[in-house]
Amino acid sequence: MNNEIIIPKHVGIIMDGNGRWAQERGLARTVGHKTAIATLKELCIYMADLGVKYASLYAFSTENFKRDSKEVDFIMNLFIKVFNKEFDFIKEKKIKVLFSGRREPLPSNVLKAMDKIVEETKNNTELVLNICLNYGSHAEIVDTTKKLCNMYKNGEIKIEDINDEFIQKNLYHDLPPLDFVIRTSGEMRLSNFMMFQASYAEFYFPKVYFPDFTKEEFDKAIEIFNNRDRRFGGIK
Numbered sequence: 001m002n003n004e005i006i007i008p009k010h011v012g013i014i015m016d017g018n019g020r021w022a023q024e025r026g027l028a029r030t031v032g033h034k035t036a037i038a039t040l041k042e043l044c045i046y047m048a049d050l051g052v053k054y055a056s057l058y059a060f061s062t063e064n065f066k067r068d069s070k071e072v073d074f075i076m077n078l079f080i081k082v083f084n085k086e087f088d089f090i091k092e093k094k095i096k097v098l099f100s101g102r103r104e105p106l107p108s109n110v111l112k113a114m115d116k117i118v119e120e121t122k123n124n125t126e127l128v129l130n131i132c133l134n135y136g137s138h139a140e141i142v143d144t145t146k147k148l149c150n151m152y153k154n155g156e157i158k159i160e161d162i163n164d165e166f167i168q169k170n171l172y173h174d175l176p177p178l179d180f181v182i183r184t185s186g187e188m189r190l191s192n193f194m195m196f197q198a199s200y201a202e203f204y205f206p207k208v209y210f211p212d213f214t215k216e217e218f219d220k221a222i223e224i225f226n227n228r229d230r231r232f233g234g235i236k
């Protein structure tokens with residue numbers, strides 16, 4: 001890619017289609033989740049190299065607990081394995097890991113692996129990887145509202161302090177707005193992903209399932225982003 005290309009500062013990826021990727025190959029859905037890890041690794045390295053500053057990855061929604069407990073357990077164990085073992089490149093690329101989402105009802109061994117990777121990467125200065133795990137935009141708005149009510153009750157804030165910027169700062173993390181949201185697998189919905197942060201994001205819905213979302217697919221996405229006309233409510 002040449003220098004004239006604009007790299008979005010904050011990219012959101014709804015990593016969808018793992019189950020269908022596997023089922024279409026006559027494999028168990030869990031194979032799709034496992035295969036997605038290799039794709040994710042390649043993508044994170046590529047985003048770091050391209051100079052993406054923030055990447056928010058939708059890994060597990062608050063609603064995903066509705067799934068068969070066997071699939072949920074498999075995904076939870078995969079998280080533990082990945083956070084503990086397979087993320088050497090995170091340290092190498094100086095990637096800083098954050099998590100967004102509710103801790104309840106995540107199993108304690110998952111929480112432990114999450115806390116460990118956050119602690120180990122907290123001083124890293126390159127790509128910020130915000131992993132949305134047991135995340136829901138509604139839950140985030142509810143939790144933020146409760147936090148602000150408590151701050152008000154304790155006399156820490158006045159009603160007049162509440163504005164756009166203040167709300168952004170008090171979400172799970174103070175991240176810049178999303179510039180670009182990519183959802184793989186052709187579904188065209190947010191499924192409770194970062195609604196506040198995505199207010200002026202550009203959206204792209206490639207047909208490929210997440211395990212097939214390679215660097216080349218990311219290049220296509222960036223090209224599409226570069227052809228969008230962002231106006232933010234103004235007139236050009």
Ligand code: IPE
Nearest residue numbers: 015016017018019020059060
């Ligand atoms: C995304 O793939 C991964 C998670 C939601 C955890 P899916 O498991 O939703 O795969 P499809 O959409 O059923 O193909």
Ligand code: IPE
Nearest residue numbers: 014015016058059060061191
């Ligand atoms: C959204 O995908 C959540 C993640 C990718 C983690 P889903 O597969 O859960 O969304 P729906 O059910 O198709 O809307």
Ligand code: MG
Nearest residue numbers: 016017018019
């Ligand atoms: Mg899905």
